Amino acid sequence: MQKMGIHLTATVLESQEDHERVYKSSKSNANTITSSSPNHQVLYSLDATKLSIYFHETNDDITKEDDESMSKKMKMNKFDRIQFNFPHWLGKANNRYNRQLIDNFLKSATDFITPNTGEIHMALCDGQGGSSASTLEQWKRSWMVALYAADHGLLLTHVLPFEPTHDLSSHRGVDRPFHVGKNPKLYIFAKPNNDSDNKGEKDIVSTSSTMTTMTSSVQLQLCCRHELHIELPSHDQPVEISNDVAEAKIHSPLYTADEMANGDAILNILQDSVVPKGIRVEVPIRKFLSASTTGLESNIVVFLVVYCGEGRPLTRNEADQYRSTTETEVAKHVPLRQNRIGRMVSKPVPYSLLKGLIEERANDYLT
Template sequence: LETEETHATTYANSASNSNIIKQNGGTLLHSVDVTNPSTLPKSSSLFSTIIFNFPHVPGKSNNLHNRNLLKSFFQNVDPLLHPSGSIKVVLNSPQSGFDSLTSIDWKASWNLSLQVLPSHVLTSVDPFDINHNLSSYRGSDKSFTTVSPQTYTFQKSGKVCEGYEMCSYFELHVEASSDTPTLPMIEGFDLKISFLEDLEDINTKVYTVLIVATHSSLSHTMANGIREEIETYVTSHPQSQKLRSNKRNRLPSKPISLILYLSSVSPPSPLINLLESNNYTPQTTSLNLDLWGLLHSGSQPYKRVLLTLRYLYLKKFTLNVLSNSSKRLPETKLHLEKLGFTVSQFSSIVTSGEACSFYLSSLPSPKKIFVFGSGAVDDLSYVTDSGHLISHSITECDIILARGTFLIHTDPPISKSGTYESDVKELLEEGKGKEMIVCNPDVYRPDAVKVKEEDLDVMPGKIAMWYSEILSDSGLPTSTISSLIYQIGKPHPLVFSVIDEEDRSPIKLMFGDSLMTDVRGSNFRNGWKSVWTTENGIHRGLDLNNEIKNYDIEPDHIIPTFTL
């Protein structure tokens, strides 16, 4: 890194940041080179945490140099790390190689898993919270671009991973005319091969091979040795067809990196135990996942969720998203990608917002629609794209659309404030008798803290409840009220029907945090079973037995979180 003088003259905040560190008892070292052990700290004490944020070799990008930088870093800081300490490396998600789904992506990455010492294991992958200025672009005080940056945490296996097993995963390329290759029997390891894709343009079939250690931990070196043994066996086995070879006369196979460590001495996670004890296999069962409250908090994924999805995807489970988000599909995918999710892992993504958009498009047009909106830029285009017209008057509209709770599209618009409930009820009173379509039946936000009912942050489902109360107070019978309010999303049937049409799995598990929507909706569907997750989302911190009793809903399964 830079000398103290260079750092001070290059970065505008150098002096102030240095003072903050020193005032809090920290020590600053300059001219540190992780590839040169002599420049590293000399101390009798070991470090509990060593962090390397966005490692990069200066100059034009060269992946080989960056890989060597990481390898040297892990080798040289290992003696400085306390046995129970951790190493955290922050990289853009594509740079790590952990989410590489193609050979091109893998070759373009820094192969993080191959640079780590065999004694280090990956214990978590978490989104990197960018709350400071990311400067140092090409040695200057300029920021650089990030793409889903993640913090990869490693720990020494001697302390945290005794008795653990590793799943190693790689691609095997064979001639298109070949049958599925036969794999050797290797004691202590479970080998599985699955067809991945047919690359017709180069007359090649691609298979994926999963190596699972059954009795002991599996290092990177050992995994690569087994990979080479499999290649040698397949090429020499008399039953095998000729395989494609590269210039080194070796199969063009690609290790897809360290995937996961599973404990063989402690009990499996509640999620794994649920799947295994009930024989929910990839061949019979699809996993249907809520988003907010199950996979993420609205702003970042929950801890270990990304690793969990990756593991289940590689296990060949069908993963579907079934969410009450009022966003349409493109916006949903974009939001998930920004949070660090790999969208291609999901077979289907169904949101109530997308289903509602299709429903609007099916109505005879044009209808005049009054919108309770989310405040998003597409509130109005959501209506016009479906062939309908915007009405800024609730008394003159044909349909009331409850899409969000942040902006009421009157003229001028009404933003959410302390009088929101009274503002909405006043308008609903004026428009009573109109048909209402609800794009998100959720009543409260999943991150709401339930202290008092009136303190909870409401969702469009609450607007529907207020409207139902107003219609009931006006003397309308329940059957008429039900015909006037059409809710699209869980627990109502339409969105479940979409999944049923696209996914033919005999068993569909619905994972979610809400008894009212996720559990209730799946409990009334043939072939569906509910899995209630309780540590995050709307019911967190509450008495679970009381919640089940109050809502009169009994889930099929209960687990704390959707994590391994």
């Protein structure tokens, strides 16, 4: 690593005195790190959820006192990689505390990765991260790391097998190995760059609304869904738009009842006027409800709309802003069923679970 010019900083939560007292290999491991290169160091008493206490985001933040005391502060502002292996709340903890730990760490670390190329790596035991969940219950029992990463503008780019090459110790605060399960995973997160290329920019405001896209499998991403209920006229003709829309001088073409009913027009509106680049949108289900079955004056077509992160992270709040914009844009072309407007999107779930959820809850949708 020295020949490659790598600067390595190894950190532990405990003080040096406590760490050396508890772990028999503490001194030798620290010596191996620091003696291999002058660019390597070991820091003690470092809380990974509060990195701003120990490091600086910019050189302007470094005071004279800091500059003279680099034992606890580093001039290096950003890291190409920040890796946290098997984070866990002290003792036998439930998911609530471990999720809080993950959330706080990602919030802290995102400010200290190199722009454009920096990554956060997190090794987790089998089942903890949630990427391998095959049911909604398994997802709910996991730590849902992709959800907390998205809250801090981080995209889950890869989930890889992880084989520890070091001794695993620190089981409940003592020098004892712990089990990581049959298939531990390495979760890799990155932060998309800033850019202004996004649809509906005036209507959508979020911490990630100005991100450019990255390359990531949609199967790793989170998705939110909602129903869209539209009213159809009795004949295949463009519907009459409201006075408010007419006065706004909306010049986009109006779609016919057939175009709205078959879903193509809805998907076009979503892709052209609602979601930014990097957000995947799908309309996997649509159903026609006749006036005779609903008791309403008009026929209804119901669509299940799905928003999914793909080249940028997706949060529930952001997805709900897309839902609101979708309703506004579609209402310019066709009336909406009034008692189904304004309902918040579903909680985020992995895209890999979407098909199963739709099949499992088919009778609950589109009624």
